Amino acid sequence: MKILAIESSCDETAVAVVENGRKALSDCIASQVALHRVYGGVVPEIASRKHIEAIYPLADEALKTAGVTRKDIDAVAVTYAPGLIGAVLVGVNFAKAAAFSLSVPLIPVHHIRGHIAANYLADPELAPPFLCLAVSGGHTMLVHVKDYTEMEILGGTRDDAAGECFDKIARVLGMPYPGGAALDRAAQTGDGTKYPLPRAQVDGNPLDLSFSGLKTAAINLIHNAAQKGETVDVPSLCAAVCAAVSEALVSRTELALAQTGCKTLAVAGGVAANSRIRADVLALAQRRGLRLCLPPLSLCGDNAAMIGAQGYYEFLAGNVADQTLNAYATKSVLGEAL
Numbered sequence: 130m131k132i133l134a135i136e137s138s139c140d141e142t143a144v145a146v147v148e149n150g151r152k153a154l155s156d157c158i159a160s161q162v163a164l165h166r167v168y169g170g171v172v173p174e175i176a177s178r179k180h181i182e183a184i185y186p187l188a189d190e191a192l193k194t195a196g197v198t199r200k201d202i203d204a205v206a207v208t209y210a211p212g213l214i215g216a217v218l219v220g221v222n223f224a225k226a227a228a229f230s231l232s233v234p235l236i237p238v239h240h241i242r243g244h245i246a247a248n249y250l251a252d253p254e255l256a257p258p259f260l261c262l263a264v265s266g267g268h269t270m271l272v273h274v275k276d277y278t279e280m281e282i283l284g285g286t287r288d289d290a291a292g293e294c295f296d297k298i299a300r301v302l303g304m305p306y307p308g309g310a311a312l313d314r315a316a317q318t319g320d321g322t323k324y325p326l327p328r329a330q331v332d333g334n335p336l337d338l339s340f341s342g343l344k345t346a347a348i349n350l351i352h353n354a355a356q357k358g359e360t361v362d363v364p365s366l367c368a369a370v371c372a373a374v375s376e377a378l379v380s381r382t383e384l385a386l387a388q389t390g391c392k393t394l395a396v397a398g399g400v401a402a403n404s405r406i407r408a409d410v411l412a413l414a415q416r417r418g419l420r421l422c423l424p425p426l427s428l429c430g431d432n433a434a435m436i437g438a439q440g441y442y443e444f445l446a447g448n449v450a451d452q453t454l455n456a457y458a459t460k461s462v463l464g465e466a467l
């Protein structure tokens with residue numbers, strides 16, 4: 130089954146053709162990052178307009194790269210939530226028109242379910258059940274993937290997402306948007322023990338996380354140094370931030386593994402590209418003898434192939450939509466009724 134998959138929830142327009150949920154025949158991305166960089170963050174209205182300009186030619190490119198024609202497409206999958214509402218709407222409307230004109234099923238896919246499914250492309254043998262640490266710019270959660278479309282959220286952030294924490298600290302350090310990758314690069318030459326940063330513990334669910342205190346502590350450290358005319362050792366501060374975020378994520382992951390008895394761990398989302406987190410997760414997997422799925426960097430960030438991968442399993446589960454499908458800025462990964 131060949132699925133034409135569409136992703137437009139933030140600042141990347143992406144279209145892919147995915148076969149049977151496991152093989153990306155094409156995976157095309159038109160990034161808007163450079164455009165938003167001058168504003169220090171995504172400008173939603175600009176994002177929506179650029180998605181409209183990019184999506185049609187990108188769909189043609191995705192078909193061409195995959196070596197297929199419109200007639201070969203068996204279904205259209207699209208990110209319908211969550212994201213910037215204007216941006217998601219562009220993808221949803223394009224997908225509705227494509228499914229209607231090709232007379233094929235329309236499959237709505239939750240963006241975070243898509244991130245999780247990037248692991249099916251990275252590791253064709255991976256099958257539920259497994260534990261997934263999903264970390265992106267907008268979400269941080271531990272998901273027990275019991276089956277392809279059956280999930281339980283075991284814990285998550287109470288405030289900022291890990292990516293948001295990286296990006297805001299990077300911004301104060303003068304790094305270009307989105308700063309997560311630049312902060313990671315700067316951290317490579319730093320000493321992560323030089324600046325003591327807080328590790329938050331939250332009341333209630335021991336698997337929950339909080340990153341706002343860490344973000345504030347790092348930003349205060351930068352501002353205090355500036356007021357005193359002192360220079361901050363930027364690589365060491367970046368390394369300390371990476372260490373604090375990674376320790377928080379890995380300690381909760383370890384607890385969740387014990388709680389669920391899962392022997393397979395997958396990692397997903399843009400923040401899964403972070404070198405410290407990748408190294409720590411790998412060490413955890415070796416320590417506990419886990420089967421680890423750590424997607425390549427190209428499958429960590431936003432892409433459409435992951436939407437096609439999850440779309441296949443949503444289709445098999447009967448989760449298809451009609452032409453009344455709407456876009457949603459927020460929606461639970463658990464997949465409530467549309």
Ligand code: KG4
Nearest residue numbers: 265266267292309313399400402403430431
């Ligand atoms: O999954 P994603 O591409 O988009 C969302 O769904 O949010 O994640 C983007 C996030 C941004 O916050 C970005 O700074 C972060 O992933 N990111 C990183 C790295 N690469 C991307 N954060 C830390 N280290 C990295 N190497």
Ligand code: ZN
Nearest residue numbers: 265399430431
């Ligand atoms: Zn994403």
